[in-house]
Structure formats: structure tokens, C-alpha cells
Amino acid sequence: MAERLSARAVIALVTDDFAPLPAPAAGPHGLGPDGPLGWEGYDDARARAAARTGEEESVVCGRAVIGGTAAVVLAFEFGFLGGSLGERTGDRLEAAYTYAREHRLPVVPLVATGGSRMQEGMRALVQLQRVARQSALTRAAGLPQIAVLRDPTTGGGWATLGAGADVVLALPGAQVGFAGSRVRPPDADPAAYTAQAQVAAGAADALVRPEELRETLARWLSLLTWRSPEPAPPPHALGAGAGLPATGWEAVTRARSPERPRAEAYLDAYFTRRAAISGDRCGGTDPGMLCGFGEHGGRTVAYAAQNGTAIRPAGYRTATRLVRLAGRLGFPVLTLVDTPGAANDAEAERQGAGGAIADLFRAVATARTPVTTLVIGEGGSGGALALAAPGNTWATPDSYFSVIAPELAAAILKRPEHQVRATAGQLRLRPQDLVELGMVRGVVGAAHSG
Template identity: 80%
Template sequence: MAERLSARAALALVTDDFTELPYPAGDSGPDGPLGWDGYDAARARAAERTGESESVVCGTGSVDGTRAVLVSFEFGFLGGSLGERTGDRLEAAHTHAREHRLPVAVLVATGGSRMQEGMLALTQLQRVARQSALTREAGLPQIAVLRDPTTGGGWATLGAGADVVLALPGAQVGFAGSRVRPADADPAAYTAEAQVAAGAADAVVPAGELRAVLGRWLRLLTRPSREPAPVPEPLGARDLPASGRDAVRRARAPERPRAGAYLDAYFSERAAISGDRCGGTDPGMLCGFGERDGRTIAYAAQAGTATRPAGYRTAARLLRLADRLGIPVLTLVDTPGAANDAEAERQGAGAAIADLFGAVAAARTPVTSLLIGEGGSGGALALAAPGRTWATPDSYFSVIAPELAAAILKRPPERVAETADQLRLRPQDLVELGVIRTGDQMFPGTGDRHP
């Protein structure tokens, strides 16, 4: 079991200059709004034991150089449960964040809504959701850090609803708390590690690294810029392919530079998001935010494998977050196509691809795309920005793979090369067709790298 930190101990992990906010006054009368016998006494014992007067502590502090509104739950105060006064504090924290244009980081440790306040406690989830939505509309990032335990409505609003979700190792995380889940439930499914594997959280971060990681995220997400992302330098071949077959061969070559190499060369540092928040992850779609020349640029990069539905949904999630925060996006296109197995269909491949097409089409922030390898049909096109896509010399883009085109046309295998030429899939063909843009990414020394 993970260590259960107090609210103040959790804050000490991430900041040295925490300043508490003033809290709204309020009292529901003797033993709370329901007149629950012994509720006042329980709160008094919790206050004496923890030194806190409620289940959350709210304030501001610098996290590795970036100022933020910080909210930390005190699990020792009635299980970190949410009641009316908790809602008052959370609303005040979000209001302060919007008024002062600060990001919000919530260090969550809660068992859910407070039973002694009944439905009035449960409706605080709606209140919290409303405040989070207003902060989101204001273009301010929200980051959750899941501590032990994070369950119930606190997980389903403050935790899972954040833009980026980090978690401490071994933390119990799940909608169902340990006392209410089925007796035969696998406890391993209710952990931070399981939530990352299921795409519901982005990363597990050791306590000793939390300040640096949280600080990096806060820094990256609070630097809006409407300048487009520069197009990366090609890392592979510089000469253009002689034929369609040659273009396909070079794009499929195992030694060709892949997305990881491009991202390493492009960014001085980067932080990854993971998962589609629908139960899936795809290691073949790399998404996150990175720093280049003091600017933040978001990225979504295919890693050369068939892209799965979770990959498309994760990329759409990245596009929408970057768009809301005013951060430019770089996409790297490289896939033989969308995964087309039965499981991909059951996971909603068509809907996931459509969602990404929509996210790219609706983006107000500039999106820059570079084809770095295979461009296999709509599964690749979904990640490409219309009118703002470039290509490296060792790439191709095609309506369909030449082998499949030949098969559909009932041509023998020896006519695949001819079919590849007819498809006009080479980079120079794509320029002539107006599908991609030209510049020194394809022809070194002849163009402006800042489109």
C-alpha cells in the first residue's frame, strides 16, 4: 500500500512557498444540513487529529518556478470527503485561478462524498464540475496528482476530469472504494498503475520526482503561442526516389528514422500524455508537449505501426487540449494505415478516425504536419493538416498500399511496381498534385523552414 500523506506533506513535495487562501465562511447548523447525530463531534475529532478545519487545503505556490493554485486533500479529515464547505473552498480556489490567470493543480486523496451531508454532499460534484468547466473555458490547464486513495466522485471529477493526470506509485485509484466494490474484484485493477495501463491516467511519478515533473507540466502548459511549429529537418535520405516502388521501399526500410528520433532531435525536453480516457492506449501514437527554443509545442506522432483506435482518440485529445490552451501542434505522419483487425472494429476504429479528422479540422491553433515515412490511406491522412503538410524524401502517401491496389484490380504481383507508379505516391508527385507543400524539407537549402 502506498504511503498516505497528509495534505501539508503532499504540498511540501511540490512547493516551498505555499500561501493559503482565505476561506468562505459558512455553517449548516448543528450536526450539518441533515442534523446527523454526532456529525459535529466527528468533525471536531478530525480537526484535532489533523490540524485542519476541512478536508481540503487551498492556496498558491511556485512549483519549480511556475506559480499555480494548489489544492491538497486531507484524507485524515473524514476520509477526505466532499461536503458543502469543501465545495465552497474548491469554488474559491478555481475563482482565484481564473481571476489571476493561474493553472490549477489538485493533489487528490478522497473517499468520495460525505454521507453525513447526504445528497447535498453529492451535488458538490456538480459544483466542482462546473468550476472545472469554467476554468477550462478560461484557457487554464488543470493537473491532477492522484494520492492514496483516490476513489468515488473525487476521482470521477477532480481526478479523471483533469487535463493531465499523474499518480503516485501504488495509490489506490478507482470509482469504487475498497469497502463497496465486489468481494471478488481484483484489487490490482484499482491502482494507479492499472489506470495508466487502461489509458485513464498519464503517468506514475515517484514522490521524489513529483516536483520536477509537475513543474515541467505547469511550465509547458502555460506558454501559449499562435506561431506555427517549425517543420523538422529531415533525418534520413535527402535525394528523391526515382520510382514509386523505390519510395515505398525507402519508407518501409527498418533503418529509416522514426518518430522517436525526430522528437529527440526537435525538442530539448518533452512530457508525454498517455491514453484515450476510454480504456485504451496505443504505443504507436506518441503524444505530448515539448519545449523548442523556449516555446511549447504539442506533438502527435505515429511511430510506424498500424494505428489503433486508442491512438486516434489520444491524438484527438491532444489536439483539443493544445487548441484550448493556445499551443501550436506538430504532427508526424507515419503508418501503413489504421489497424483493421476485428478488435479494432469492436473498439470503434471508424468513429475514432472520424473524431481525429474533426479535431484537426476544427483546430484554431496552427497545426504543422510532416510525413516522415508511410502514409497509408485515411489512417495516415487523419493526422495530416490540410494545406500544411510537408514530406521528407524517404516517405510516400497513397490512397491505398500498392500491393492492395493491385489485388483489388486483380493484377498479378509483378505489376505492383507499375501500380505504385500509377498511384503517384512519391513526395515529388504529391507536390505536383498539390497534396503537400514544398520547401527545404524536401529540397535542402531552397525554402523557409517556418511556414
């Protein structure tokens, strides 16, 4: 279990400066003694919670500076009635989100809550709709939301402030799940309701230790507030001094070489710093698709990079999430193509491969910001093309792009194995062929043409 820090303690842990926002005046809720339900003892429970925590409500909202970037912080106090959301909590959250939009500031929810407050019944539950609307308005305004999941993050707080954020970080050992510990089935596996499980399932991006939280938030806030509308330039080719391939089969063998630089090498060379997102928010992750944001030439560029493996549906969905997030926040996108194709096993079909690829095609085709693509290895059919930018795709000398792998093309055409190499030539898949065909704009870092 993660250490349960108070709201003020976690604020001190992650911020350089913090100024609380004034509490909004109580709305026309008509709260009588013991709240809207007349729940006996509710007023006394609130008074004890206030005396114990020093807070007037379950959330502390304020303007903060984190690593030099201003933001609005929403820190939950679990010691105040389990960090539960009531109407006055909703008042504070709505006012804080409104302030963030008015001042063009990102929002950082530091979540620790058991969910809606029982003592206020449905008046408390509908605060989730209110919070969801504020989050949606902030999203539409192009402002990033970076959530930190503390212990515990359950119920509606997880389903709105946590899972609804653009980037979701979690403290190791934190209890995270829609169902709290007292309402789960008795035979439920407790390991499924942890921060580690949510990261593994693609519902959260990363685990961050408390001592690294300030630095991590500072990096994310800096990257996600550094906008530029200009397209990302394609990276330089790495390890491509041998020039262009003489034959189609040479292009294929060079692209498949284990010595060829992969996506990680290109990302490391291109970005001075970067931060990764992970997961499709639908229950899956794919290490074959690397996504995130990085700094290049003093500005932020989003990236989605295939890592040389067959891409699974979760990988395509994660890339789609990245492209759409970049468009909403105003960042150009760099994509790196390197895959033999989409995963084609039965499990991939059950996970919705066709729909995931189709959605990525749509996301790239309708991207709100410029997309630049570099083919760095294998360009295997539609599974690779889904990540490629129409009209702004480049290639390295040790890459190829083909309608289908030459071995599969020969099999479909019922050709014997010894004709695979000739088939590769007929497919005109070399980088220089792709330029002549108008499929790519150019070959980066080519020593000579041929």
C-alpha cells in the same frame, strides 16, 4: 499501497512556496447541530478530525510556486474524515477555482479522498456538480488542470477533480477507482483499482514517484503556460542524404526501411524537452501514437506522432484529445505521419475504428490553433491522412503518401504480383509527386529534385 502523506506534507513535497487562501465565509447552508441531516456525533467527529490533522476541512487550498510557475494547489487531507467532500469543502474548492481564473493561474489538485461525506447526505453529493462546474469554467478559460492521484482517490473526487483534469499523474501503488474498497463486489479484482491499472487503461497519463513529483509538475506547468499562436515549423529531415526517390517503388521501400529514422528520433531532435500524455480516456492506449507537449525554439508545441505501426482506435482518440487540448490552451500542433494505415482487425472494429478516425478528422479540420504536419515514412491511406494538416503538410525524401498501399491497389485491380512496382509508380506517391499534385507544400531536407 502508496505512502499516505498529509495535505501539508504533500504541499511541502511539491511546492517551492505556498500561501493558503483565506477560507471563504460559510454559505447560507443553514447547518444546525451535527450538520444538515442532524447526524448524531458529526460535530464531534469534525472536532476530532481537526484536532488530529490541524486542519479545519478536508482540503487545503492556496497559491503556490512550483519550479518557478505560479499555480493554485488543492491538497486533500485524507486524515480529515477520509478526505470527504462536504459543503464547506465545496465552498473552499469553488473559491480556489474562482481565484485561479481571476489571476489566470493553472490548477493542481492533489487528490486523496474517499468521496462524498455521508454525514451530509445529498447536500454533500451535489458538491460534485459544483466542483464539475468550476472545473468546466476553468477549462473554458483556457487554464490547464494537472491532477495528482494520491492514495486513495475514489468516488466523486476521482470522477471530477481527478479524471476531469487535462493531465493526470498518479503515485505508484495508489488506490484509484470510482468504487472504494468497501463498496466493490466481493469478487472484484483489486488490481483493477490501482494507479497502474488506470494508466494501462488510458485513464491516467503516467506514474510518478513521490521524489520526482515536484520536477514533473514543474515541467508540465512550464510547458502548459508558455503559449505562442505561431505555427510550428516542420522538422528537418533526418538521415535523408540520398535525395529523392527515382521511382514509386523506391519511395515505398525507403519509407519501409528499418533503418529509417522514426518518430522518437524526430521528437528528440526537435524538442529540447517534452512531456507525454497517454491514453484515450475511454479504456485504451496505443504505443503507435506518441502524444504530448514539448519545447521548441523557446516555446511550447503540442505533438501527435505516428510511430510506424498500424494505428488502433485508442491511438486516434488520444491524438484527438491532444489536438483539442492544444487548441483550448492555445498551443500550435505538430503531427508526424508514419503508418501503413489504420488497424483493420476485428478487435479494432469492435473498438470503434471508424468513429475514432472520423473524430480525429474533425478535430484537425476544426483545430483552434495552427497544425503543421511532416510525413516521415509511410502515409497509408485515410488512417494516415486523419492526422495530416490540410494545406500545411510537408514530406521528407524517404516518405510516401498514397490512397492505398501498392500491393492492395494491385489486388483490387486484379493485377498479378509482378505489377505491384509499376502500380506504385502509377499512384504517384513519391514526395516530389505529392508536391506537383498540390498535396504537400514541399520536401524538407531534399538534396535534389527529380
